[in-house]
Amino acid sequence: MTIITFPGQGSQKPGFLSPWLATPERRDTLAQLSDAVGVDLVRHGTESDAETIRDTAIAQPLIVAAGILTWDALVASGADLSGVEVAGHSVGEIAAAYAAGVFDAATALAFVSRRATLMAEDAAKQTTGMSAVLGGAEDEVLARLAELELEPANFNGAGQIVAAGDPDALEQLRAEPAKGTRVIPLKVAGAFHTRYMADAHEQLAASASEFSVRDPKLGLYTNFDGSRVDSGSRYLELLIDQVHRPVHWDACMAAFIDAGHVTLVEAAPAGTLVGLAKRGMKGTTGIAVNVPEDIDAVVAALAEEDAA
Numbered sequence: 001m002t003i004i005t006f007p008g009q010g011s012q013k014p015g016f017l018s019p020w021l022a023t024p025e026r027r028d029t030l031a032q033l034s035d036a037v038g039v040d041l042v043r044h045g046t047e048s049d050a051e052t053i054r055d056t057a058i059a060q061p062l063i064v065a066a067g068i069l070t071w072d073a074l075v076a077s078g079a080d081l082s083g084v085e086v087a088g089h090s091v092g093e094i095a096a097a098y099a100a101g102v103f104d105a106a107t108a109l110a111f112v113s114r115r116a117t118l119m120a121e122d123a124a125k126q127t128t129g130m131s132a133v134l135g136g137a138e139d140e141v142l143a144r145l146a147e148l149e150l151e152p153a154n155f156n157g158a159g160q161i162v163a164a165g166d167p168d169a170l171e172q173l174r175a176e177p178a179k180g181t182r183v184i185p186l187k188v189a190g191a192f193h194t195r196y197m198a199d200a201h202e203q204l205a206a207s208a209s210e211f212s213v214r215d216p217k218l219g220l221y222t223n224f225d226g227s228r229v230d231s232g233s234r235y236l237e238l239l240i241d242q243v244h245r246p247v248h249w250d251a252c253m254a255a256f257i258d259a260g261h262v263t264l265v266e267a268a269p270a271g272t273l274v275g276l277a278k279r280g281m282k283g284t285t286g287i288a289v290n291v292p293e294d295i296d297a298v299v300a301a302l303a304e305e306d307a308a
Contacts, residue, residue, distance in 0.1 A: 001083070002302060003221075003261040004074070004099060006067040008090030008247070009060055010188060011269045012053050017045030017062075019291040020069050020268070029072065029105075033065045036106050037113040041065050056123060056189045060091045060116035061109060063269070067095025068105055070267035070289055079299045080306060085219030085228075085259070089273055090154070090193070090247050091115070093223055093239055100216035102232045111211050111239070118200035119243060123190025125199075130164045130188050131173060132156075136181035144178040153193040157250035158280035164191035193246050201244040208236060219259075226251025249273075253280050263301050265289060 021027045027042065034041040044058050045065070053059055067088070074081060088096035091112060098108040130153060133141050141161050145152060148169040154162035163173060163183075174183040190196060213232035222229050222238045226248060229235045253276065256264065263285045266273040270288035277284050287297050 001085070001259065001261045002263040002265060002298075002305060003256050003259075004071070004081075004084050004086045004096075004265045004267065005273045006070075006086070006088035006092030006095035006099070006267045007063065007269060007272050008088070008092045009056070009063060009192070010186060011272050012059050012062055012066075013269055014048065014050050014053065015046055016269045016290070017041075017066060017069070020066070020073075021046065022292070026069055026073075029069065030065060033061075033068065033105065033109050036109045037061050039113070050187075054187055054189065056120040057113075057116045060112050060119075063091055064095045064098075064108055064112045066268045067092060068098055068108065070295075071095070071099045073292055073295050074298060077295050077299050079302045081218075081302075083305075084302070085221065085261070087221035087252050087256075088223075089249050089252075090223065090242070092267075093242065095267065096220060097213075097216075097235060097239070100218045100220040102213050102216050102220070102235055103211070107211055107213075114207060115200075115204060115243065118203050119192060119197055120189065122197050122200040123192075126196065127167055128165055128191035128194075128196050129167045129170050130162050130186045130191060131170045132184045132186055133161045133163055133173070133177070134182045134184065135159050136178045141178045141181060144173065148173055151191070151194040152246055153191065154247045155250040156247075156276055157253045158276045160276070162186070164194045164196070193242065193244065195244060197244040201240065204240050204243060208240060211236060221252050221255055223247045223249065223252060226253075226255040228255070249276065250280070253277065256284075257281055263287065263305070265298050265301075270294075 086096045097103045150165040153164040274286035
């Protein structure tokens with residue numbers, strides 16, 4: 001079985017969309033998505049530097065647009081996608097919603113634009129940050145975070161938890177980590193998926209009726225607890241709540257294993273989720289789609305699966 005996954009914020013790299021814009025059709029699609037959100041995704045995906053695309057208001061629409069381009073390329077390949085399931089990590093859940101048919105492209109971009117703007121506004125209210133904690137026993141890591149009044153923002157599985165909160169506390173965590181752990185500061189603008197995003201959550205929830213949804217046409221997993229969601233309205237609720245609640249990618253990977261997924265495809269900009277699967281989903285084949293030519297490997301894997 002195949003699961004198509006969509007990465008989250010921090011996966012973007014300067015120029016990563018350049019290979020996707022070699023055809024007029026894809027460039028036109030990205031230009032239309034740019035117009036929908038008032039952000040020049042063509043320029044930011046091809047020319048802007050790392051610091052520019054780190055901006056939450058740019059990074060999040062850019063990543064969702066990349067997921068849309070990847071999914072459209074898979075559809076255009078003619079591969080039979082009826083049996084695949086989809087999931088996204090953090091903001092990648094919005095691209096997964098598009099792939100599953102919960103959102104159309106315009107709604108996906110409208111939602112991520114509102115989400116990004118509100119989260120950026122909350123991040124600007126107080127200086128906060130995030131750090132990846134690698135290794136160690138989970139209970140000991142969580143206890144250390146509690147001592148420092150930090151919050152777990154992401155449970156990524158494969159021995160990785162992302163801590164979020166006050167920069168001084170994050171520095172103290174790095175200097176005095178939990179036993180057996182290594183702490184790596186992340187280049188993000190704020191403490192996402194925590195109480196620091198409470199205002200963003202409240203305002204996004206207040207605008208929920210503006211976003212039209214349909215029930216998913218493919219299996220669609222949620223970061224809330226790794227379960228599959230069959231209601232578009234419920235998925236929208238979970239997307240909104242995710243703004244100030246932890247991302248449980250660990251639960252998603254456990255669910256993928258239980259469902260019998262043996263191939264994990266990661267949409268552009270790929271690498272993070274394939275890496276986590278390599279460590280946390282032993283025996284799973286990972287396919288990173290970073291350029292259009294990588295679609296061929298996905299098509300071949302799906303054909304092999306159908307023939308088995």
